[in-house]
Amino acid sequence: MEKIFICGHKNPDTDSVASAASYAYLKNHLYKDHEYVPIRCGNVNDQTKFIFQKADYVLPEYMKDIYPKVLDSMTTSVVTAEEKDPLSKFMRILREKNLRFMPIVDSDNEYKGMLGVNDVTELFLRDDREAKPVFTLRADTLRRSLRGTILNVGKDEEFQASVVVATMAYDDFNKHVEKVADEEHTLLITGNRQNILQDAFKKKYPAIIIVGLSEEACKSLDFNGYEGWVFYSPFDSSQTIRCVEMATPIKKLLNYVEPASPYDYVDAVADNISKTSTKSLPVVADGKLVGVITSTDILKRKHAKLIMMDHNEATQAIDGVETAELVEIVDHHRLGTIKTSSPLTFIAKPVGSTCTLVYQQYKLHKVEIPKKIAFLLLGGMLSDTVIMKSPTCTKEDIEAINELSSICGVDAKEYGVEIFSATDSLTSRTAKDIIGTDFKIFEEYGVRFGISQAETVTLAQLSEVKDALKDELLTVKESNKLDWMMLLVTDIIKEESQLITTGFAPAEQIFAYKKLEDTLFFLPGVLSRKKQLLPEISRILEEISK
Ligand SMILES: [Mn+2]
Numbered sequence: 001m002e003k004i005f006i007c008g009h010k011n012p013d014t015d016s017v018a019s020a021a022s023y024a025y026l027k028n029h030l031y032k033d034h035e036y037v038p039i040r041c042g043n044v045n046d047q048t049k050f051i052f053q054k055a056d057y058v059l060p061e062y063m064k065d066i067y068p069k070v071l072d073s074m075t076t077s078v079v080t081a082e083e084k085d086p087l088s089k090f091m092r093i094l095r096e097k098n099l100r101f102m103p104i105v106d107s108d109n110e111y112k113g114m115l116g117v118n119d120v121t122e123l124f125l126r127d128d129r130e131a132k133p134v135f136t137l138r139a140d141t142l143r144r145s146l147r148g149t150i151l152n153v154g155k156d157e158e159f160q161a162s163v164v165v166a167t168m169a170y171d172d173f174n175k176h177v178e179k180v181a182d183e184e185h186t187l188l189i190t191g192n193r194q195n196i197l198q199d200a201f202k203k204k205y206p207a208i209i210i211v212g213l214s215e216e217a218c219k220s221l222d223f224n225g226y227e228g229w230v231f232y233s234p235f236d237s238s239q240t241i242r243c244v245e246m247a248t249p250i251k252k253l254l255n256y257v258e259p260a261s262p263y264d265y266v267d268a269v270a271d272n273i274s275k276t277s278t279k280s281l282p283v284v285a286d287g288k289l290v291g292v293i294t295s296t297d298i299l300k301r302k303h304a305k306l307i308m309m310d311h312n313e314a315t316q317a318i319d320g321v322e323t324a325e326l327v328e329i330v331d332h333h334r335l336g337t338i339k340t341s342s343p344l345t346f347i348a349k350p351v352g353s354t355c356t357l358v359y360q361q362y363k364l365h366k367v368e369i370p371k372k373i374a375f376l377l378l379g380g381m382l383s384d385t386v387i388m389k390s391p392t393c394t395k396e397d398i399e400a401i402n403e404l405s406s407i408c409g410v411d412a413k414e415y416g417v418e419i420f421s422a423t424d425s426l427t428s429r430t431a432k433d434i435i436g437t438d439f440k441i442f443e444e445y446g447v448r449f450g451i452s453q454a455e456t457v458t459l460a461q462l463s464e465v466k467d468a469l470k471d472e473l474l475t476v477k478e479s480n481k482l483d484w485m486m487l488l489v490t491d492i493i494k495e496e497s498q499l500i501t502t503g504f505a506p507a508e509q510i511f512a513y514k515k516l517e518d519t520l521f522f523l524p525g526v527l528s529r530k531k532q533l534l535p536e537i538s539r540i541l542e543e544i545s546k
Contacts, residue, residue: 003037013438014419066323073301112251170193209230386490391531449486451529
Protein backbone atom coordinates (compact mmCIF):
# COMPACT_ATOMS: atom_id res chain seq x y z
CA MET A 1 0.00 0.00 0.00
CA GLU A 2 1.29 3.45 -0.84
CA LYS A 3 2.53 5.47 2.11
CA ILE A 4 1.69 9.03 2.99
CA PHE A 5 4.15 10.50 5.47
CA ILE A 6 2.94 12.89 8.14
CA CYS A 7 5.74 15.08 9.44
CA GLY A 8 6.12 18.05 11.76
CA HIS A 9 8.77 20.73 11.38
CA LYS A 10 12.51 20.52 11.91
CA ASN A 11 13.67 20.73 15.54
CA PRO A 12 10.33 19.21 16.43
CA ASP A 13 8.45 20.44 19.48
CA THR A 14 5.80 18.48 21.33
CA ASP A 15 2.88 19.90 19.33
CA SER A 16 4.39 18.94 15.97
CA VAL A 17 5.24 15.36 16.98
CA ALA A 18 2.03 14.72 18.95
CA SER A 19 -0.17 16.15 16.19
CA ALA A 20 1.59 14.04 13.51
CA ALA A 21 1.14 10.83 15.54
CA SER A 22 -2.53 11.48 16.39
CA TYR A 23 -3.41 12.67 12.88
CA ALA A 24 -1.89 9.49 11.40
CA TYR A 25 -4.03 7.43 13.79
CA LEU A 26 -7.18 9.23 12.64
CA LYS A 27 -6.32 8.97 8.94
CA ASN A 28 -5.58 5.24 9.18
CA HIS A 29 -8.87 4.78 11.02
CA LEU A 30 -10.84 6.67 8.35
CA TYR A 31 -9.11 5.69 5.12
CA LYS A 32 -7.80 2.34 3.95
CA ASP A 33 -6.46 3.49 0.55
CA HIS A 34 -3.07 4.57 1.91
CA GLU A 35 -0.87 3.84 4.86
CA TYR A 36 -0.43 7.03 6.89
CA VAL A 37 2.98 7.01 8.53
CA PRO A 38 3.87 9.55 11.20
CA ILE A 39 7.54 10.56 11.05
CA ARG A 40 9.79 13.24 12.54
CA CYS A 41 12.80 14.92 10.98
CA GLY A 42 14.72 15.64 14.17
CA ASN A 43 15.40 14.49 17.70
CA VAL A 44 12.61 14.89 20.19
CA ASN A 45 13.06 16.90 23.38
CA ASP A 46 12.62 15.53 26.89
CA GLN A 47 9.16 17.02 27.15
CA THR A 48 7.97 15.19 24.05
CA LYS A 49 9.53 11.93 25.24
CA PHE A 50 7.75 12.37 28.56
CA ILE A 51 4.36 12.82 26.89
CA PHE A 52 4.76 9.79 24.63
CA GLN A 53 5.77 7.71 27.66
CA LYS A 54 2.79 9.01 29.59
CA ALA A 55 0.51 8.14 26.65
CA ASP A 56 2.27 4.78 26.22
CA TYR A 57 2.43 5.52 22.50
CA VAL A 58 5.28 4.82 20.12
CA LEU A 59 7.25 7.88 18.93
CA PRO A 60 7.08 8.59 15.19
CA GLU A 61 10.10 7.17 13.42
CA TYR A 62 13.00 9.45 12.56
CA MET A 63 13.54 10.16 8.87
CA LYS A 64 16.49 12.25 7.77
CA ASP A 65 14.91 13.39 4.54
CA ILE A 66 12.21 12.60 2.03
CA TYR A 67 14.22 12.52 -1.21
CA PRO A 68 13.13 9.68 -3.54
CA LYS A 69 14.99 6.51 -2.61
CA VAL A 70 15.71 3.34 -4.57
CA LEU A 71 13.40 1.46 -2.18
CA ASP A 72 10.36 3.43 -3.38
CA SER A 73 11.02 3.15 -7.13
CA MET A 74 12.64 -0.27 -7.61
CA THR A 75 11.01 -3.30 -9.17
CA THR A 76 10.67 -6.05 -6.60
CA SER A 77 9.18 -8.89 -8.61
CA VAL A 78 12.38 -9.94 -10.32
CA VAL A 79 13.01 -13.09 -12.34
CA THR A 80 16.39 -14.52 -11.41
CA ALA A 81 18.58 -17.44 -12.41
CA GLU A 82 21.02 -19.33 -10.23
CA GLU A 83 24.72 -19.22 -10.93
CA LYS A 84 24.84 -23.02 -11.22
CA ASP A 85 22.13 -23.06 -13.91
CA PRO A 86 23.24 -23.76 -17.49
CA LEU A 87 23.17 -21.03 -20.09
CA SER A 88 20.34 -22.95 -21.81
CA LYS A 89 18.05 -22.34 -18.84
CA PHE A 90 18.99 -18.67 -18.76
CA MET A 91 18.19 -18.33 -22.49
CA ARG A 92 14.92 -20.17 -22.10
CA ILE A 93 13.73 -17.87 -19.30
CA LEU A 94 14.83 -14.77 -21.21
CA ARG A 95 12.82 -15.92 -24.20
CA GLU A 96 9.74 -16.96 -22.23
CA LYS A 97 9.60 -13.81 -20.12
CA ASN A 98 10.78 -11.50 -22.88
CA LEU A 99 13.63 -10.12 -20.77
CA ARG A 100 16.96 -8.55 -21.68
CA PHE A 101 18.89 -9.49 -18.56
CA MET A 102 18.62 -11.21 -15.22
CA PRO A 103 20.25 -10.83 -11.85
CA ILE A 104 22.01 -14.02 -10.87
CA VAL A 105 21.85 -15.41 -7.35
CA ASP A 106 22.91 -18.51 -5.46
CA SER A 107 20.51 -20.97 -3.87
CA ASP A 108 20.17 -18.63 -0.85
CA ASN A 109 19.16 -15.66 -3.02
CA GLU A 110 22.55 -14.11 -2.37
CA TYR A 111 23.46 -11.71 -5.17
CA LYS A 112 26.25 -12.95 -7.48
CA GLY A 113 26.14 -10.77 -10.59
CA MET A 114 24.21 -9.72 -13.65
CA LEU A 115 23.89 -11.44 -17.00
CA GLY A 116 22.41 -9.80 -20.06
CA VAL A 117 21.74 -10.73 -23.67
CA ASN A 118 24.79 -8.67 -24.64
CA ASP A 119 27.10 -10.82 -22.54
CA VAL A 120 25.78 -13.98 -24.16
CA THR A 121 25.96 -12.55 -27.67
CA GLU A 122 29.59 -11.78 -27.06
CA LEU A 123 30.22 -15.44 -26.27
CA PHE A 124 28.91 -16.48 -29.67
CA LEU A 125 30.36 -13.58 -31.60
CA ARG A 126 33.92 -14.72 -30.97
CA ASP A 127 35.59 -15.31 -34.33
CA ASP A 128 37.64 -18.36 -33.36
CA ARG A 129 37.16 -20.75 -36.24
CA GLU A 130 40.89 -21.57 -36.12
CA ALA A 131 41.18 -22.14 -32.37
CA LYS A 132 38.88 -24.67 -30.77
CA PRO A 133 36.79 -23.05 -28.07
CA VAL A 134 37.34 -24.44 -24.62
CA PHE A 135 34.17 -24.86 -22.57
CA THR A 136 33.97 -24.87 -18.83
CA LEU A 137 31.42 -27.54 -18.02
CA ARG A 138 29.78 -29.08 -15.03
CA ALA A 139 28.48 -32.63 -15.29
CA ASP A 140 25.13 -31.70 -13.78
CA THR A 141 24.45 -28.69 -16.03
CA LEU A 142 25.62 -30.66 -19.07
CA ARG A 143 23.19 -33.46 -18.28
CA ARG A 144 20.37 -30.96 -17.79
CA SER A 145 21.24 -29.18 -21.02
CA LEU A 146 21.25 -32.53 -22.90
CA ARG A 147 18.13 -33.69 -21.12
CA GLY A 148 20.01 -36.97 -21.14
CA THR A 149 21.26 -39.44 -18.58
CA ILE A 150 24.60 -40.10 -16.99
CA LEU A 151 25.87 -43.58 -17.88
CA ASN A 152 29.16 -43.35 -16.05
CA VAL A 153 30.14 -41.03 -13.23
CA GLY A 154 33.43 -39.22 -13.83
CA LYS A 155 36.10 -37.95 -11.49
CA ASP A 156 35.66 -34.16 -11.58
CA GLU A 157 32.28 -32.43 -11.36
CA GLU A 158 33.69 -29.47 -13.26
CA PHE A 159 36.07 -29.71 -16.20
CA GLN A 160 37.30 -27.79 -19.19
CA ALA A 161 37.19 -29.33 -22.62
CA SER A 162 37.12 -28.74 -26.36
CA VAL A 163 34.65 -30.73 -28.41
CA VAL A 164 35.78 -33.40 -30.87
CA VAL A 165 33.13 -35.17 -32.95
CA ALA A 166 33.89 -38.64 -34.29
CA THR A 167 32.49 -38.46 -37.80
CA MET A 168 35.57 -39.39 -39.84
CA ALA A 169 36.79 -42.83 -40.83
CA TYR A 170 38.50 -44.65 -37.94
CA ASP A 171 42.11 -44.11 -39.11
CA ASP A 172 41.56 -40.48 -40.14
CA PHE A 173 39.86 -39.78 -36.84
CA ASN A 174 42.78 -41.15 -34.83
CA LYS A 175 45.17 -38.90 -36.74
CA HIS A 176 42.87 -35.92 -36.33
CA VAL A 177 42.50 -36.43 -32.59
CA GLU A 178 46.24 -36.66 -32.10
CA LYS A 179 46.67 -33.40 -33.97
CA VAL A 180 43.95 -31.26 -32.38
CA ALA A 181 43.14 -32.64 -29.02
CA ASP A 182 44.76 -32.53 -25.64
CA GLU A 183 43.57 -35.80 -24.12
CA GLU A 184 42.75 -34.42 -20.68
CA HIS A 185 40.69 -31.58 -22.14
CA THR A 186 38.65 -33.34 -24.76
CA LEU A 187 34.95 -33.96 -24.84
CA LEU A 188 34.23 -36.68 -27.37
CA ILE A 189 30.88 -36.80 -29.13
CA THR A 190 30.37 -40.06 -30.98
CA GLY A 191 27.72 -42.35 -32.35
CA ASN A 192 27.59 -46.10 -31.95
CA ARG A 193 31.15 -46.72 -33.17
CA GLN A 194 32.58 -49.65 -31.24
CA ASN A 195 36.23 -49.17 -32.26
CA ILE A 196 36.20 -45.45 -31.39
CA LEU A 197 34.43 -46.07 -28.09
CA GLN A 198 36.83 -48.91 -27.16
CA ASP A 199 39.80 -46.55 -27.72
CA ALA A 200 38.11 -43.67 -25.92
CA PHE A 201 37.44 -45.69 -22.77
CA LYS A 202 41.21 -46.20 -22.45
CA LYS A 203 41.92 -42.46 -22.64
CA LYS A 204 41.84 -39.63 -20.13
CA TYR A 205 38.99 -37.75 -21.77
CA PRO A 206 36.99 -36.03 -19.01
CA ALA A 207 33.72 -36.83 -20.81
CA ILE A 208 32.14 -38.73 -23.69
CA ILE A 209 28.67 -38.12 -25.10
CA ILE A 210 27.06 -40.94 -27.02
CA VAL A 211 24.49 -40.04 -29.65
CA GLY A 212 22.35 -42.08 -32.01
CA LEU A 213 22.09 -45.09 -29.74
CA SER A 214 19.11 -46.02 -27.65
CA GLU A 215 19.40 -45.43 -23.96
CA GLU A 216 18.96 -49.20 -23.46
CA ALA A 217 21.77 -50.07 -25.85
CA CYS A 218 24.06 -47.54 -24.15
CA LYS A 219 23.54 -49.32 -20.83
CA SER A 220 25.10 -52.50 -22.19
CA LEU A 221 28.37 -50.73 -22.96
CA ASP A 222 31.37 -51.67 -20.83
CA PHE A 223 33.02 -48.58 -19.31
CA ASN A 224 35.29 -50.60 -17.08
CA GLY A 225 38.48 -48.68 -16.36
CA TYR A 226 37.27 -45.41 -17.84
CA GLU A 227 37.42 -42.52 -15.34
CA GLY A 228 35.53 -39.81 -17.22
CA TRP A 229 31.82 -39.00 -17.52
CA VAL A 230 29.67 -40.82 -20.09
CA PHE A 231 26.41 -39.17 -21.13
CA TYR A 232 23.59 -40.45 -23.25
CA SER A 233 22.22 -37.73 -25.57
CA PRO A 234 18.79 -38.13 -27.16
CA PHE A 235 19.81 -35.59 -29.85
CA ASP A 236 21.89 -35.89 -33.01
CA SER A 237 25.49 -34.65 -33.18
CA SER A 238 24.81 -31.07 -34.24
CA GLN A 239 22.09 -30.60 -31.64
CA THR A 240 24.36 -32.16 -29.04
CA ILE A 241 27.19 -29.71 -29.83
CA ARG A 242 24.76 -26.88 -29.33
CA CYS A 243 23.71 -28.39 -26.00
CA VAL A 244 27.35 -28.47 -24.91
CA GLU A 245 27.72 -24.77 -25.71
CA MET A 246 24.53 -24.02 -23.86
CA ALA A 247 25.65 -26.09 -20.85
CA THR A 248 28.18 -23.47 -19.85
CA PRO A 249 27.27 -22.61 -16.25
CA ILE A 250 26.02 -19.06 -15.85
CA LYS A 251 28.70 -18.55 -13.21
CA LYS A 252 31.35 -18.48 -15.97
CA LEU A 253 29.71 -15.63 -17.87
CA LEU A 254 28.65 -13.42 -14.98
CA ASN A 255 29.45 -9.76 -14.65
CA TYR A 256 29.75 -8.52 -11.12
CA VAL A 257 27.89 -5.22 -11.16
CA GLU A 258 28.24 -3.19 -7.97
CA PRO A 259 24.69 -3.25 -6.53
CA ALA A 260 22.65 -0.35 -5.16
CA SER A 261 21.25 -0.25 -1.64
CA PRO A 262 17.49 0.20 -1.13
CA TYR A 263 18.33 3.33 0.86
CA ASP A 264 20.41 5.01 -1.86
CA TYR A 265 18.96 8.18 -3.34
CA VAL A 266 17.50 7.66 -6.80
CA ASP A 267 19.46 10.65 -8.08
CA ALA A 268 22.69 9.15 -6.79
CA VAL A 269 22.29 5.83 -8.65
CA ALA A 270 20.90 7.26 -11.91
CA ASP A 271 24.39 7.85 -13.27
CA ASN A 272 25.60 4.34 -12.46
CA ILE A 273 22.52 2.85 -14.12
CA SER A 274 23.18 4.71 -17.35
CA LYS A 275 26.70 3.27 -17.44
CA THR A 276 25.60 -0.37 -17.30
CA SER A 277 24.97 -2.43 -20.42
CA THR A 278 21.60 -3.59 -19.04
CA LYS A 279 20.56 -0.05 -17.98
CA SER A 280 19.76 -1.43 -14.57
CA LEU A 281 21.28 -2.12 -11.20
CA PRO A 282 20.61 -4.96 -8.81
CA VAL A 283 19.38 -3.79 -5.40
CA VAL A 284 20.93 -5.72 -2.55
CA ALA A 285 20.37 -5.60 1.21
CA ASP A 286 22.49 -7.73 3.55
CA GLY A 287 23.92 -9.56 0.56
CA LYS A 288 20.50 -10.70 -0.67
CA LEU A 289 18.85 -9.54 -3.84
CA VAL A 290 15.74 -7.46 -3.02
CA GLY A 291 15.02 -5.91 -6.41
CA VAL A 292 16.27 -4.22 -9.52
CA ILE A 293 16.22 -0.55 -10.43
CA THR A 294 16.13 0.26 -14.13
CA SER A 295 16.34 3.45 -16.16
CA THR A 296 12.56 3.14 -16.66
CA ASP A 297 12.06 3.04 -12.89
CA ILE A 298 14.14 6.20 -12.66
CA LEU A 299 11.94 7.97 -15.21
CA LYS A 300 8.83 6.89 -13.36
CA ARG A 301 10.35 7.63 -9.97
CA LYS A 302 7.84 7.99 -7.21
CA HIS A 303 7.76 11.14 -5.17
CA ALA A 304 7.02 10.75 -1.51
CA LYS A 305 3.58 11.94 -0.45
CA LEU A 306 3.66 14.28 2.51
CA ILE A 307 1.34 15.92 5.01
CA MET A 308 2.97 18.88 6.75
CA MET A 309 1.96 19.32 10.38
CA ASP A 310 2.45 22.43 12.49
CA HIS A 311 4.37 24.34 9.78
CA ASN A 312 3.87 25.53 6.23
CA GLU A 313 7.21 27.12 5.33
CA ALA A 314 9.80 25.29 3.24
CA THR A 315 12.69 26.42 5.47
CA GLN A 316 11.16 24.53 8.39
CA ALA A 317 10.20 21.38 6.51
CA ILE A 318 11.96 18.03 6.22
CA ASP A 319 14.88 17.98 3.74
CA GLY A 320 13.81 17.00 0.26
CA VAL A 321 10.34 18.57 0.69
CA GLU A 322 10.83 20.16 -2.75
CA THR A 323 10.78 16.67 -4.29
CA ALA A 324 7.70 15.51 -2.37
CA GLU A 325 4.07 15.68 -3.35
CA LEU A 326 2.30 17.72 -0.69
CA VAL A 327 -1.15 16.34 -0.06
CA GLU A 328 -2.14 18.31 3.02
CA ILE A 329 -1.05 21.00 5.47
CA VAL A 330 -2.44 21.25 9.01
CA ASP A 331 -1.13 24.32 10.79
CA HIS A 332 -1.74 27.22 13.12
CA HIS A 333 1.13 29.48 12.08
CA ARG A 334 1.34 32.49 9.81
CA LEU A 335 1.48 31.63 6.11
CA GLY A 336 4.88 31.64 4.52
CA THR A 337 3.54 28.85 2.46
CA ILE A 338 5.47 26.50 0.35
CA LYS A 339 4.55 26.40 -3.37
CA THR A 340 2.71 23.27 -4.48
CA SER A 341 2.25 21.77 -7.93
CA SER A 342 -1.25 20.45 -7.32
CA PRO A 343 -4.25 21.36 -5.16
CA LEU A 344 -4.18 20.20 -1.58
CA THR A 345 -6.17 20.19 1.64
CA PHE A 346 -5.12 23.05 3.88
CA ILE A 347 -6.46 23.10 7.42
CA ALA A 348 -5.40 26.30 9.15
CA LYS A 349 -6.84 28.27 12.06
CA PRO A 350 -5.34 30.67 14.57
CA VAL A 351 -5.71 28.32 17.53
CA GLY A 352 -3.19 27.56 20.26
CA SER A 353 -1.87 24.27 18.89
CA THR A 354 -1.95 22.02 15.87
CA CYS A 355 -3.18 19.31 18.23
CA THR A 356 -6.35 21.38 18.65
CA LEU A 357 -6.90 21.22 14.88
CA VAL A 358 -6.38 17.44 14.96
CA TYR A 359 -8.82 17.17 17.87
CA GLN A 360 -11.39 19.06 15.79
CA GLN A 361 -10.87 16.61 12.91
CA TYR A 362 -11.72 13.71 15.26
CA LYS A 363 -14.91 15.59 16.20
CA LEU A 364 -15.74 16.41 12.57
CA HIS A 365 -15.46 12.75 11.57
CA LYS A 366 -17.15 11.57 14.77
CA VAL A 367 -14.25 9.33 15.70
CA GLU A 368 -13.93 8.44 19.34
CA ILE A 369 -10.60 9.60 20.79
CA PRO A 370 -8.76 6.72 22.50
CA LYS A 371 -7.13 7.53 25.84
CA LYS A 372 -3.59 7.22 24.45
CA ILE A 373 -4.34 9.72 21.70
CA ALA A 374 -6.06 12.00 24.22
CA PHE A 375 -2.82 12.11 26.26
CA LEU A 376 -0.83 13.05 23.14
CA LEU A 377 -3.27 15.74 22.01
CA LEU A 378 -3.61 17.20 25.50
CA GLY A 379 0.18 17.21 25.89
CA GLY A 380 0.64 19.08 22.60
CA MET A 381 -2.02 21.64 23.52
CA LEU A 382 -0.70 22.31 27.03
CA SER A 383 2.84 22.55 25.69
CA ASP A 384 2.06 24.98 22.87
CA THR A 385 -0.28 27.15 24.95
CA VAL A 386 2.11 27.12 27.93
CA ILE A 387 -0.61 25.62 30.10
CA MET A 388 -3.23 27.91 28.54
CA LYS A 389 -1.29 31.06 29.54
CA SER A 390 -0.05 31.99 26.09
CA PRO A 391 -1.95 34.75 24.25
CA THR A 392 -2.27 32.22 21.41
CA CYS A 393 -4.66 30.13 23.53
CA THR A 394 -8.27 30.38 22.35
CA LYS A 395 -11.68 29.29 23.55
CA GLU A 396 -11.48 26.36 21.15
CA ASP A 397 -8.25 25.18 22.82
CA ILE A 398 -9.81 25.42 26.28
CA GLU A 399 -12.83 23.40 25.15
CA ALA A 400 -10.57 20.71 23.72
CA ILE A 401 -8.34 20.67 26.79
CA ASN A 402 -11.37 20.23 29.07
CA GLU A 403 -12.74 17.29 27.14
CA LEU A 404 -9.37 15.59 26.75
CA SER A 405 -8.57 16.02 30.46
CA SER A 406 -11.72 14.13 31.34
CA ILE A 407 -10.89 11.33 28.85
CA CYS A 408 -7.41 11.05 30.41
CA GLY A 409 -8.73 11.47 33.94
CA VAL A 410 -6.19 14.18 34.78
CA ASP A 411 -6.23 17.79 35.89
CA ALA A 412 -5.01 19.85 32.92
CA LYS A 413 -2.97 22.32 34.98
CA GLU A 414 -1.30 19.56 37.01
CA TYR A 415 -0.50 17.59 33.84
CA GLY A 416 0.83 20.86 32.34
CA VAL A 417 3.22 21.50 35.20
CA GLU A 418 4.36 17.86 34.99
CA ILE A 419 5.02 18.37 31.28
CA PHE A 420 7.07 21.51 31.75
CA SER A 421 9.03 20.00 34.65
CA ALA A 422 10.10 17.22 32.28
CA THR A 423 12.41 19.71 30.58
CA ASP A 424 15.69 20.16 32.43
CA SER A 425 16.67 23.51 33.90
CA LEU A 426 18.84 25.97 31.95
CA THR A 427 22.02 25.11 33.87
CA SER A 428 21.72 21.35 33.38
CA ARG A 429 21.47 21.62 29.59
CA THR A 430 24.17 22.50 27.08
CA ALA A 431 23.90 25.76 25.15
CA LYS A 432 23.67 23.69 21.96
CA ASP A 433 20.70 21.76 23.34
CA ILE A 434 18.89 24.86 24.64
CA ILE A 435 19.20 26.61 21.27
CA GLY A 436 18.86 23.59 18.99
CA THR A 437 15.75 22.04 20.53
CA ASP A 438 13.14 24.49 19.24
CA PHE A 439 14.78 26.43 16.43
CA LYS A 440 13.05 27.95 13.42
CA ILE A 441 14.34 29.82 10.40
CA PHE A 442 12.41 32.66 8.75
CA GLU A 443 13.03 34.93 5.79
CA GLU A 444 11.50 38.37 5.52
CA TYR A 445 12.30 41.55 3.63
CA GLY A 446 15.48 39.88 2.43
CA VAL A 447 16.63 39.14 5.98
CA ARG A 448 17.25 35.52 6.91
CA PHE A 449 16.89 35.05 10.63
CA GLY A 450 16.48 32.32 13.21
CA ILE A 451 14.53 32.26 16.47
CA SER A 452 14.98 29.57 19.09
CA GLN A 453 12.76 29.34 22.10
CA ALA A 454 13.42 27.70 25.46
CA GLU A 455 10.84 27.49 28.19
CA THR A 456 11.81 27.34 31.82
CA VAL A 457 10.24 27.71 35.24
CA THR A 458 12.70 30.46 36.24
CA LEU A 459 15.00 32.96 34.50
CA ALA A 460 17.20 33.24 37.61
CA GLN A 461 19.94 31.03 36.18
CA LEU A 462 20.06 32.76 32.80
CA SER A 463 22.98 35.03 33.76
CA GLU A 464 25.12 31.93 34.48
CA VAL A 465 24.67 30.49 30.99
CA LYS A 466 24.23 33.72 29.03
CA ASP A 467 27.77 33.88 27.61
CA ALA A 468 27.76 30.27 26.48
CA LEU A 469 24.38 30.89 24.81
CA LYS A 470 25.75 33.99 23.00
CA ASP A 471 28.66 31.94 21.62
CA GLU A 472 26.34 29.17 20.47
CA LEU A 473 24.00 31.69 18.81
CA LEU A 474 26.94 32.92 16.71
CA THR A 475 27.82 29.35 15.72
CA VAL A 476 24.22 28.63 14.69
CA LYS A 477 24.08 31.94 12.78
CA GLU A 478 27.22 30.99 10.82
CA SER A 479 26.28 27.40 10.08
CA ASN A 480 22.80 28.36 8.82
CA LYS A 481 24.02 31.42 6.90
CA LEU A 482 21.72 33.72 8.85
CA ASP A 483 21.80 37.51 9.16
CA TRP A 484 20.40 37.45 12.64
CA MET A 485 19.92 34.77 15.26
CA MET A 486 18.14 34.98 18.58
CA LEU A 487 16.96 32.94 21.53
CA LEU A 488 13.75 33.66 23.42
CA VAL A 489 13.99 32.31 26.97
CA THR A 490 10.57 32.22 28.54
CA ASP A 491 9.63 31.97 32.20
CA ILE A 492 6.27 30.23 32.02
CA ILE A 493 5.44 30.93 35.66
CA LYS A 494 6.08 34.68 35.71
CA GLU A 495 5.01 34.91 32.06
CA GLU A 496 7.94 36.95 30.83
CA SER A 497 10.91 36.40 28.54
CA GLN A 498 14.41 37.53 27.82
CA LEU A 499 15.76 37.68 24.30
CA ILE A 500 19.43 37.06 23.53
CA THR A 501 20.57 37.95 20.00
CA THR A 502 23.64 37.95 17.80
CA GLY A 503 23.07 41.66 17.19
CA PHE A 504 21.54 43.25 14.12
CA ALA A 505 22.04 46.95 14.69
CA PRO A 506 19.53 48.55 12.32
CA ALA A 507 16.71 46.40 13.69
CA GLU A 508 17.61 46.25 17.34
CA GLN A 509 17.80 50.05 17.60
CA ILE A 510 14.06 50.27 17.02
CA PHE A 511 13.01 47.24 19.08
CA ALA A 512 9.98 47.91 21.31
CA TYR A 513 11.65 45.87 24.05
CA LYS A 514 13.70 47.09 27.00
CA LYS A 515 17.44 46.70 26.43
CA LEU A 516 19.13 45.14 29.48
CA GLU A 517 22.56 45.11 27.92
CA ASP A 518 24.06 44.75 24.46
CA THR A 519 22.15 42.00 22.57
CA LEU A 520 19.97 41.20 25.62
CA PHE A 521 16.37 42.39 25.94
CA PHE A 522 13.55 42.06 28.46
CA LEU A 523 10.09 41.14 27.16
CA PRO A 524 7.46 41.29 29.92
CA GLY A 525 4.26 39.35 29.17
CA VAL A 526 5.78 37.68 26.14
CA LEU A 527 5.20 33.92 25.98
CA SER A 528 4.70 33.33 22.28
CA ARG A 529 7.30 33.47 19.56
CA LYS A 530 4.64 33.21 16.92
CA LYS A 531 2.06 35.66 18.16
CA GLN A 532 4.18 38.19 20.05
CA LEU A 533 7.84 38.16 19.05
CA LEU A 534 7.57 37.34 15.34
CA PRO A 535 5.09 40.15 14.52
CA GLU A 536 7.42 42.63 16.25
CA ILE A 537 10.37 41.35 14.23
CA SER A 538 8.32 41.59 11.02
CA ARG A 539 7.33 45.12 11.91
CA ILE A 540 10.87 46.36 12.40
CA LEU A 541 12.20 44.50 9.36
CA GLU A 542 9.54 46.17 7.26
CA GLU A 543 10.42 49.49 8.86
CA ILE A 544 14.12 49.26 8.05
CA SER A 545 13.46 47.95 4.54
CA LYS A 546 11.72 51.21 3.61
MN1 LIG B 1 2.47 24.24 17.24
